[in-house]
Amino acid sequence: SKEGRYTEDDTPCPLGVYGQSKLAGEQAIAAVGGQYLILRTSWVYSTHGKNFLLTMQRLLQEKPQMRIVADQIGAPTWAGTIAHSTRALIERWQAGQAGDWGIYHLTAQGETSWFGFAQAIGEHLRAEGKACAELEGIPSSAYPTPAKRPLNSRLNCSRLQQQWQVVQPQWREALRECLAKQH
Known part of the structure; x- marks a missing residue:
């Protein structure tokens, strides 16, 4: 429900069992004590497994x-x-x-919607000469899911950069690099 990016100091308020289990894991690690790094991330994709990128690549060419x-x-x-x-x-x-030591946010820089992410994947497919579905952006209310999804998943990653001098790429740049490695 926050308007801006979440910081590591914001009080977690998981919306479902998945988020609650992640928070419980963080709390268990912190309770042990000692040196630890917990890296919170979101919207993770890869050229392997099951994820939004691979699903969109397939569906955008099929529909x-x-x-x-x-x-x-x-x-x-x-x-x-x-x-x-x-x-x-x-x-x-x-x-x-x-x-x-502690908890840090680690996501790509910038932001987009799932629709914007799908558009970027479609642009890549078209650049390769592949067929690509027409896309329409819709509100979450038009696509109900069993688990409630947050409208805002933006994380402020400045603490990681300040404390550890580790800077993340822009999400579009990382997507291009990922897709280049796919071939």
Whole structure:
């Protein structure tokens, strides 16, 4: 329900069982004590497994038109970005350049909706000469799901940059890099 980006200091308020289990995991790690890093991320995609990118690539080529939620906002974050950032954190720690321990947000920079993410995937398909569905943006209320989804999934990642000097790429740049590695 927050208007802007969530910070690590905002009180978590998970909407469902999935979010509650993630919060319980964070709390269990913090309760153990010692040095730890918890990296919160969102809208993760990859060229492997099941995720929005792969689903959209398939559906955009199979269907003539698609309706995609346009009022949920976040930052699509490539699994490769998370891996590169995790490596950078480990390297800084090993070099004695660690920041404070604790919870950090790690997403790509920028923001978009699921509709905007699907449009970017479609642009890539068209650039490759592939067929692509016509897209229509719709409100969340027109696409009910069993689990309630937040309209705002934007995370403020400035603490990670300030404390650890680890900067994330723009989401479109990371998507291009991911898709280039897909071939």
